[in-house]
Amino acid sequence: MVEFPFKGLVYEEMPPSNDFNSRRILKQCTLFTDEETKEISNAAFVMEKLFKNIERSIAAEKAYNEFKDELRNLKSGDKYAIAEVDRRFCAYVMEFRLFLEHWKKYISDLKKINKHYGSIYEKLYSDVTHEAYDTCEEYVLAYCLRNYVVHAYD
Structure with missing residues:
Protein backbone atom coordinates (compact mmCIF):
# COMPACT_ATOMS: atom_id res chain seq x y z
CA MET A 1 0.00 0.00 0.00
CA PHE A 32 16.55 2.57 -2.64
CA THR A 33 17.27 3.62 0.92
CA ASP A 34 15.74 6.83 2.26
CA GLU A 35 19.10 8.58 1.80
CA GLU A 36 19.41 7.38 -1.82
CA THR A 37 15.83 8.45 -2.48
CA LYS A 38 16.63 11.90 -1.12
CA GLU A 39 19.72 12.14 -3.36
CA ILE A 40 17.70 11.05 -6.40
CA SER A 41 15.02 13.63 -5.64
CA ASN A 42 17.64 16.38 -5.23
CA ALA A 43 19.30 15.41 -8.50
CA ALA A 44 15.95 15.37 -10.31
CA PHE A 45 15.13 18.84 -8.96
CA VAL A 46 18.48 20.25 -10.07
CA MET A 47 18.22 18.63 -13.51
CA GLU A 48 14.72 20.02 -14.00
CA LYS A 49 15.99 23.53 -13.23
CA LEU A 50 19.00 23.01 -15.49
CA PHE A 51 16.84 22.02 -18.44
CA LYS A 52 14.53 24.99 -17.89
CA ASN A 53 17.52 27.34 -17.83
CA ILE A 54 19.00 25.93 -21.00
CA GLU A 55 16.13 27.73 -22.73
CA ARG A 56 17.83 30.96 -21.70
CA SER A 57 20.48 30.23 -24.32
CA ILE A 58 18.00 30.73 -27.19
CA ALA A 59 18.73 34.49 -27.52
CA ALA A 60 22.47 33.83 -27.73
CA GLU A 61 21.89 31.10 -30.31
CA LYS A 62 19.68 33.42 -32.38
CA ALA A 63 22.27 36.21 -32.21
CA TYR A 64 24.95 33.77 -33.34
CA ASN A 65 22.85 32.60 -36.30
CA GLU A 66 22.13 36.21 -37.29
CA PHE A 67 25.85 36.97 -37.16
CA LYS A 68 26.64 33.89 -39.26
CA ASP A 69 23.98 34.78 -41.83
CA GLU A 70 25.22 38.36 -42.08
CA LEU A 71 28.79 37.13 -42.50
CA ARG A 72 27.77 34.77 -45.30
CA ASN A 73 26.05 37.59 -47.17
CA LEU A 74 28.92 40.06 -46.75
CA LYS A 75 29.98 41.81 -49.93
CA SER A 76 33.61 42.87 -49.96
CA GLY A 77 34.13 46.61 -49.60
CA ASP A 78 30.55 47.46 -48.57
CA LYS A 79 31.18 49.58 -45.47
CA TYR A 80 27.55 49.34 -44.34
CA ALA A 81 27.56 45.56 -44.61
CA ILE A 82 30.83 45.42 -42.66
CA ALA A 83 29.31 47.65 -39.96
CA GLU A 84 26.28 45.33 -39.81
CA VAL A 85 28.53 42.27 -39.38
CA ASP A 86 30.34 44.10 -36.58
CA ARG A 87 27.03 44.96 -34.93
CA ARG A 88 25.78 41.36 -35.19
CA PHE A 89 29.05 40.08 -33.78
CA CYS A 90 28.84 42.43 -30.79
CA ALA A 91 25.21 41.40 -30.23
CA TYR A 92 26.19 37.73 -30.20
CA VAL A 93 29.04 38.21 -27.75
CA MET A 94 26.83 40.29 -25.43
CA GLU A 95 23.92 37.80 -25.62
CA PHE A 96 26.27 34.97 -24.72
CA ARG A 97 27.55 36.87 -21.69
CA LEU A 98 24.03 37.94 -20.73
CA PHE A 99 22.97 34.28 -20.83
CA LEU A 100 25.69 33.43 -18.30
CA GLU A 101 24.91 36.44 -16.08
CA HIS A 102 21.16 35.68 -16.01
CA TRP A 103 21.89 32.08 -15.15
CA LYS A 104 24.16 33.16 -12.30
CA LYS A 105 21.48 35.61 -11.02
CA TYR A 106 18.86 32.87 -11.17
CA ILE A 107 21.08 30.67 -8.99
CA SER A 108 21.64 33.50 -6.54
CA ASP A 109 17.87 34.00 -6.24
CA LEU A 110 17.31 30.25 -5.88
CA LYS A 111 19.78 30.16 -2.96
CA LYS A 112 17.68 32.79 -1.18
CA ILE A 113 14.59 30.59 -1.53
CA ASN A 114 16.21 27.22 -0.86
CA LYS A 115 19.83 27.29 0.27
CA HIS A 116 20.33 23.54 -0.19
CA TYR A 117 19.10 23.34 -3.80
CA GLY A 118 20.66 26.69 -4.65
CA SER A 119 24.04 25.49 -3.40
CA ILE A 120 23.81 22.29 -5.44
CA TYR A 121 22.86 24.28 -8.52
CA GLU A 122 25.62 26.83 -7.88
CA LYS A 123 28.22 24.06 -7.71
CA LEU A 124 26.89 22.56 -10.93
CA TYR A 125 27.09 25.96 -12.68
CA SER A 126 30.62 26.51 -11.38
CA ASP A 127 31.77 23.04 -12.43
CA VAL A 128 30.26 23.35 -15.91
CA THR A 129 31.65 26.83 -16.63
CA HIS A 130 35.10 26.02 -15.22
CA GLU A 131 35.27 22.80 -17.22
CA ALA A 132 34.17 24.66 -20.36
CA TYR A 133 36.81 27.34 -19.79
CA ASP A 134 39.52 24.71 -19.20
CA THR A 135 38.60 22.40 -22.09
CA CYS A 136 36.74 24.41 -24.74
CA GLU A 137 38.68 26.94 -26.80
CA GLU A 138 35.43 28.41 -28.14
CA TYR A 139 34.27 29.27 -24.62
CA VAL A 140 37.58 30.96 -23.82
CA LEU A 141 37.43 32.85 -27.10
CA ALA A 142 33.85 34.00 -26.46
CA TYR A 143 34.83 35.13 -22.95
CA CYS A 144 37.83 37.09 -24.26
CA LEU A 145 35.85 38.59 -27.13
CA ARG A 146 33.18 39.75 -24.73
CA ASN A 147 35.83 41.69 -22.80
CA TYR A 148 37.17 43.12 -26.05
CA VAL A 149 33.73 44.22 -27.23
CA VAL A 150 32.95 45.88 -23.90
CA HIS A 151 36.26 47.75 -23.72
CA ALA A 152 37.17 48.22 -27.41
CA TYR A 153 35.74 51.71 -27.70
CA ASP A 154 36.90 53.02 -24.31
Missing part, protein backbone atom coordinates in the same frame (compact mmCIF):
# COMPACT_ATOMS: atom_id res chain seq x y z
CA VAL A 2 1.30 3.46 -0.92
CA GLU A 3 1.25 6.13 1.79
CA PHE A 4 -0.50 9.44 1.05
CA PRO A 5 1.12 11.85 0.62
CA PHE A 6 3.70 9.71 -1.14
CA LYS A 7 6.87 8.95 0.75
CA GLY A 8 9.88 8.24 -1.42
CA LEU A 9 9.78 7.21 -5.06
CA VAL A 10 6.54 6.01 -6.62
CA TYR A 11 5.94 4.36 -9.97
CA GLU A 12 2.83 3.59 -11.96
CA GLU A 13 1.86 0.07 -12.82
CA MET A 14 -0.37 -0.10 -15.84
CA PRO A 15 -3.39 -2.40 -15.82
CA PRO A 16 -3.44 -5.28 -18.30
CA SER A 17 -4.01 -3.96 -21.82
CA ASN A 18 -7.30 -5.82 -22.21
CA ASP A 19 -8.79 -4.38 -18.99
CA PHE A 20 -9.90 -0.83 -19.90
CA ASN A 21 -12.00 -0.37 -16.78
CA SER A 22 -9.12 -0.86 -14.34
CA ARG A 23 -7.61 2.08 -12.52
CA ARG A 24 -3.95 2.90 -12.60
CA ILE A 25 -2.01 1.44 -9.73
CA LEU A 26 0.65 3.46 -7.94
CA LYS A 27 3.33 1.48 -6.14
CA GLN A 28 6.10 2.59 -3.88
CA CYS A 29 9.62 1.84 -5.08
CA THR A 30 11.59 -0.01 -2.43
CA LEU A 31 14.86 -0.41 -4.33
